[in-house]
Each structure stands twice: as structure tokens, then as C-alpha cells.
Amino acid sequence: MASNQVAEMFPAENKSLLAKHLTQNIYDSLKDITTEAAAFTLDKAIKTCIDNPDSGCGIYAGDEECYSKLAPIFDPVIEEYHGGYSADKKHVSDMEVAKLKVPDINMDDYVVSTRIRVGRNIRGYGLSPGITSEHRKEVEELVTTALSKLTGDLKGQYYPLEGMNESDRQKLVEDHFLFKKGDRFLESAGANRDWPKSRGIFHNEEKSFLVWVNEEDQLRIISMQKGGDFVAIFSRLARGIQAIKESIRETAGKEFMFNDHLGYIHSCPTNLGTGMRASVHVKLPNLSAQSNFKQICFDLHLQPRGVHGEHSETTDGIYDISNKHRIGHTEVGLVQTMMDGVKKLIELEKELE
Numbered sequence: 132m133a134s135n136q137v138a139e140m141f142p143a144e145n146k147s148l149l150a151k152h153l154t155q156n157i158y159d160s161l162k163d164i165t166t167e168a169a170a171f172t173l174d175k176a177i178k179t180c181i182d183n184p185d186s187g188c189g190i191y192a193g194d195e196e197c198y199s200k201l202a203p204i205f206d207p208v209i210e211e212y213h214g215g216y217s218a219d220k221k222h223v224s225d226m227e228v229a230k231l232k233v234p235d236i237n238m239d240d241y242v243v244s245t246r247i248r249v250g251r252n253i254r255g256y257g258l259s260p261g262i263t264s265e266h267r268k269e270v271e272e273l274v275t276t277a278l279s280k281l282t283g284d285l286k287g288q289y290y291p292l293e294g295m296n297e298s299d300r301q302k303l304v305e306d307h308f309l310f311k312k313g314d315r316f317l318e319s320a321g322a323n324r325d326w327p328k329s330r331g332i333f334h335n336e337e338k339s340f341l342v343w344v345n346e347e348d349q350l351r352i353i354s355m356q357k358g359g360d361f362v363a364i365f366s367r368l369a370r371g372i373q374a375i376k377e378s379i380r381e382t383a384g385k386e387f388m389f390n391d392h393l394g395y396i397h398s399c400p401t402n403l404g405t406g407m408r409a410s411v412h413v414k415l416p417n418l419s420a421q422s423n424f425k426q427i428c429f430d431l432h433l434q435p436r437g438v439h440g441e442h443s444e445t446t447d448g449i450y451d452i453s454n455k456h457r458i459g460h461t462e463v464g465l466v467q468t469m470m471d472g473v474k475k476l477i478e479l480e481k482e483l484e
């Protein structure tokens with residue numbers, strides 16, 4: 132790192148949560164700490180925010196230990212991003228699909244598709260910014276063995292990124308099934324090292340149940356399909372997560388990283404807790420043209436994104452609308468927030484037609 136001066140690393144134009152909360156005192160008290168699992172440091176965790184001054188969050192963890200050893204900086208970022216989730220709070224997980232109350236409105240003309248994903252990481256290995264090449268390969272082997280044991284509608288095949296035909300790869304990305312390569316925030320965080328080695332995608336025949344391996348998190352477990360059958364999509368996801376968890380336990384005796392405060396551990400603090408993003412691609416051409424569209428979404432605890440994912444632009448007035456919060460709420464609660472908010476957005480859109 133060129134400078135040890137926080138003011139030089141993060142000039143006033145940097146509006147990230149990291150820059151807001153990283154004081155010189157906190158920097159000085161943490162700068163010499165190295166974690167054991169991934170030999171991660173504060174300088175490695177914040178490099179992404181120096182390279183990308185437009186970061187919103189601005190920090191990644193290299194292993195589970197970062198969240199405790201570097202807590203003086205992670206805690207305030209987590210608290211602010213997750214709407215006041217303070218260090219004494221407990222996270223509770225609940226995926227009981229019967230608790231969902233599907234909104235009483237026909238969304239068919241508006242909702243193009245629905246996708247719910249969670250992230251998971253396996254205890255004992257580094258997170259993507261800090262994991263070694265050997266461990267990344269071990270995770271790929273362990274996860275793909277576990278996935279090969281899935282049955283019924285979850286049964287599928289693993290396609291490694293290395294050696295994948297370029298046009299097949301592009302088509303999977305364009306059709307919204309596969310991650311893009313080269314995200315600059317993750318690149319600076321060290322998460323793209325050795326690309327494309329040990330990365331890949333598993334999916335069932337219908338491409339309604341998918342698992343990304345070794346991208347931003349070791350696993351991203353995804354359930355998606357056209358239209359807005361929230362119950363079918365959520366219940367497939369819940370079954371899939373449970374089956375993978377049991378298979379990893381039986382295959383390798385390993386567990387997902389989890390604790391009572393932070394829930395499921397992820398490389399990005401924005402995903403802590405459930406790691407769940409429940410999204411619809413929804414047609415809102417009139418509402419999205421209003422200057423207060425983003426604010427309307429935020430007030431409903433929703434986050435709008437472009438149709439090609441985070442940091443993408445949108446086309447034809449179709450937006451990706453998802454729950455903003457991930458922690459301090461159950462999975463069922465977050466899907467409910469998304470469904471209720473989308474119902475409201477569609478009602479507002481109808482008023483403008």
C-alpha cells in the first residue's frame with residue numbers, strides 16, 4: 132500500500148461505507164493483524180475500495196476470521212448497510228415455505244421471471260478473496276462430488292468454466308444463468324485469481340436449479356424460472372440447500388460457515404445473514420421513468436438493478452427488483468418483503484398507464 136494515511140487512500144469523493152467508517156485510529160489498530168486461515172490483512176480487505184472509488188460498500192473478507200479480527204471496521208459497515216444491525220443482534224434462519232403469503236394480485240403481465248439465490252461457504256477454507264489455489268480446487272472437488280448425489284428435479288451436471296466453449300459460456304451469461312467474468316470490485320479484492328480454474332456451474336436439465344462454484348462465494352445456490360410462481364421457486368431452493376448441506380456433510384464431514392450473529396458467512400458483508408437475494412425481472416416502464424423511482428424502491432426495502440445484474444444498465448423498462456436486506460430477517464421474511472413490495476410497484480405502474 133502506497134500510503135498509511137486514510138485521508139490519502141480515501142479522498143472525499145469516495146462515498147463508500149468503508150471510507151465513512153475507517154478512521155486513522157481504526158486503521159492503525161488493525162493494520163498489523165494477519166489472519167491464520169488465509170493470511171488476510173486489512174490492506175487486502177480494503178484494496179477494492181482504493182481501486183474502485185465508486186464502491187458502495189468497499190470491503191471484502193478473505194476468511195471467516197476477518198469478521199472477528201477486523202471487527203472494528205467490519206461491524207460499523209455491517210451495521211449501517213443492514214439498517215442498524217448492531218453487534219449484539221442474533222440472526223435467525225427460517226425457510227418454511229408454508230409461511231409465505233402470496234399477494235392477491237395477478238402479476239403475470241408484469242413479472243417476466245423470478246430468481247432466488249443464496250450464498251454458502253464451507254468452514255475450513257478461505258473465502259474467495261483469500262482462498263489458496265489448492266483449497267479452491269479442493270472445494271470444487273468436494274462440492275461437485277456432493278452435487279453429483281442430488282436426485283429428482285435437483286439432479287444435474289457440472290460444467291467447469293475451464294475449457295468451456297466461448298459461445299456456450301456467452302449464451303449462459305446472456306440467458307441470465309451464469310456469472311460474468313472480470314468484475315472489477317472482485318478483481319481488486321483478489322477473488323478472480325487463477326481465473327477460470329476451479330470455477331464452474333452445475334444445473335438441472337430445465338436450468339431451474341443451479342449452483343455457481345467458486346465465484347464471489349464458494350457456492351451460490353439458485354432457483355429460477357419464468358413467471359412469478361414464488362412458492363415453487365422458494366420451495367425448490369429450500370430443498371436444494373438442505374440436500375447440498377446434507378451431501379457435503381456425508382461426503383466430506385464439512386459444514387457451512389455460520390454463526391448466531393452474522394448468520395451465513397460471505398466474502399462481501401452485504402450478503403451476511405441469509406445471503407439471499409430474491410428478485411423478479413419486472414416491467415415498470417412508466418414508474419421507472421419517474422425521478423423518485425429509486426427512492427420508492429428503497430422505501431419498500433427493495434433494491435433495483437439492471438436486467439444484466441449488479442452494475443448493469445436496464446433496457447425496455449424491465450428492472451431487477453430484489454430485497455435489499457439480507458441479515459436480521461428470515462429467508463421467508465425477505466421473500467415476503469420482495470413479493471409485497473413488487474405488488475406495490477405494479478399497482479403504482481398501473482396508475483401511470
Ligand code: ADP
Pocket residue numbers: 244245246248304306307308309310351355408410411412436437438439440441451
Ligand atoms: P447476484 O444475484 O448473484 O448477486 P447479479 O446481480 O450479477 O448477481 O445477477 C446474476 C445474474 O442473475 C444476472 O445475469 C441477472 O440478470 C440474473 N437475474 C437476476 N434476477 C433475475 C430474475 N428475476 N430473472 C432472471 N434472471 C435474473
Ligand code: CIR
Pocket residue numbers: 179185186187188189190316347399401402441
Ligand atoms: C461495492 O462495494 O460496491 C462492491 N464491492 C459490491 C458491493 C455489493 N456486494 C455484492 O454484490 N456482493
